[in-house]
Amino acid sequence: xxxxxxxxxxxxxxxxFYQNVITGRLKELTSTLSTYLFGxxxxxxxxxxxxxxxxxxxxYVLSITKEEGxxxxxxxxxxxxxxxxxxxxxxxxxxxxxxxxxxxxxxxxGLSIKEIIAEGGYNNANxxxxxxxxxxxxxxxxxxxxx
Amino acid sequence: xxxEEWIDNYYLKELTQDELTAxxxxxxxxxxxxxxxxxxxxxxxxxxxxxxxxxxxxxxxHEQASEVRKKSGWEKWLVAATxxxxxxxxxxxxxxxxxxxxxxxxxxxxxxxxNTEFNITRGEGTITPEYRAFxxxxxxxxxxxxxxxxxxxxxxxxxxxxxxxxxxxxATEDFEKAIAEFDRAILDNxxxxxxxxWYAALAALxxxxxxxxxxxxxxxxxxxxxxxxxxxxxxxxxx
Numbered sequence: 392x393x394x395x396x397x398x399x400x401x402x403x404x405x406x407x408f409y410q411n412v413i414t415g416r417l418k419e420l421t422s423t424l425s426t427y428l429f430g431x432x433x434x435x436x437x438x439x440x441x442x443x444x445x446x447x448x449x450x451y452v453l454s455i456t457k458e459e460g461x462x463x464x465x466x467x468x469x470x471x472x473x474x475x476x477x478x479x480x481x482x483x484x485x486x487x488x489x490x491x492x493x494x495x496x497x498x499x500x501g502l503s504i505k506e507i508i509a510e511g512g513y514n515n516a517n518x519x520x521x522x523x524x525x526x527x528x529x530x531x532x533x534x535x536x537x538x
Numbered sequence: 539x540x541x542e543e544w545i546d547n548y549y550l551k552e553l554t555q556d557e558l559t560a561x562x563x564x565x566x567x568x569x570x571x572x573x574x575x576x577x578x579x580x581x582x583x584x585x586x587x588x589x590x591x592x593x594x595x596x597x598x599x600h601e602q603a604s605e606v607r608k609k610s611g612w613e614k615w616l617v618a619a620t621x622x623x624x625x626x627x628x629x630x631x632x633x634x635x636x637x638x639x640x641x642x643x644x645x646x647x648x649x650x651x652x653n654t655e656f657n658i659t660r661g662e663g664t665i666t667p668e669y670r671a672f673x674x675x676x677x678x679x680x681x682x683x684x685x686x687x688x689x690x691x692x693x694x695x696x697x698x699x700x701x702x703x704x705x706x707x708x709a710t711e712d713f714e715k716a717i718a719e720f721d722r723a724i725l726d727n728x729x730x731x732x733x734x735x736w737y738a739a740l741a742a743l744x745x746x747x748x749x750x751x752x753x754x755x756x757x758x759x760x761x762x763x764x765x766x767x768x769x770x771x772x773x774x775x776x777x
Contacts, residue, residue: 397615398601400602401615402594402597402598405593405597406590406593406594406597409593410586410589410590410593416657420652421650421652421653421676421678422649422650422651422652423649425618425622426649426651426652427652427654429686430651430652430654431654432615433654434655437729441561470770471587472583472584472587473580474585476579476580476583476584477544477584477587479580479581479584480584480585480587480588480617483584483585483588484579484588492583494581495585495589498578498581498582498585499582499586499589501549501551502549504550520546523546524542527578527581530581
């Protein structure tokens with residue numbers, strides 16, 4: 392791999408680690424931190440190498456990538472998002488700060504309603520749910536009628 | 539339960555096992571429900587991509603700042619690896635001074651391998667036997683993990699199953715079986731060949747098979763593979 396490839400693996404390793412902590416996938420380390428990080432790094436390198444050899448046994452490679460992808464899913468940034476998801480991302484970024492924050496807490500960080508109330512300063516669960524519902528509605532409207 | 543509430547509860551991980559089953563059934567039968575769920579799943583992935591962009595941009599800024607010091611990412615990996623090897627060498631060096639036996643060598647070097655293969659986050663898919671096996675493994679229920687991995691091996695199975703089954707045997711101190719499974723992982727040329735050699739060496743130390751341990755360790759040293767530094771130190775200790 393070129394230096395930029397290694398750099399990308401290096402950065403992605405930290406991103407996977409960060410995301411695993413934030414999304415609650417990693418709650419407790421069963422090994423040292425270095426072993427865990429090198430484990431992720433190794434997976435990312437394998438995935439990159441396999442992707443580069445895709446032309447050979449595409450079916451076989453894809454099946455492996457699927458397995459590998461489970462541990463490090465969605466690590467190719469925009470390339471791994473479908474067309475629809477890229478569009479959604481674009482419209483998500485046009486939402487107000489409060490909506491972005493709420494949807495991020497709900498879908499990405501996987502927080503409970505209680506935690507969202509505490510972190511977002513909401514009054515109660517109903518407010519959170521109705522606010523989320525409004526955010527989704529706005530998002531859908533923007534997709535249907537782009538400004 | 540209304541569709542919206544149902545999907546909310548799915549993301550909040552508040553559905554019972556029965557409700558999850560009903561949820562999957564409704565996904566298959568109710569088109570509008572499925573479309574709404576797919577929309578929210580796509581949104582979840584989009585947000586993840588959005589967050590990744592933010593993190594990546596922060597890291598890149600950090601890298602640009604450190605460019606002044608002319609360190610490439612590859613060099614950083616080397617530095618990190620060197621530090622780790624040094625820690626290992628110094629640690630083992632200290633240990634060897636205190637006088638050791640094979641059990642101690644094992645205890646000093648053994649560390650259960652983390653699950654880096656299978657994502658067990660809830661809400662990512664259906665509960666498969668593989669999912670259950672890795673949940674047990676991560677929860678350190680190794681006896682249960684062994685049963686589940688053995689069950690998986692009755693049909694066609696991913697190549698990393700041998701390695702994790704071996705790890706489970708090792709954790710339960712069933713060293714002979716662990717060695718047999720590590721050997722299988724090595725023979726199958728799985729993506730864990732180096733790691734399997736390392737752990738097979740440790741297991742062999744534990745059952746006093748020094749020649750076998752040396753064979754695996756020499757492989758790692760010759761290849762400059764996984765834990766080569768520690769392998770070299772153990773070899774010196776054994777000679």
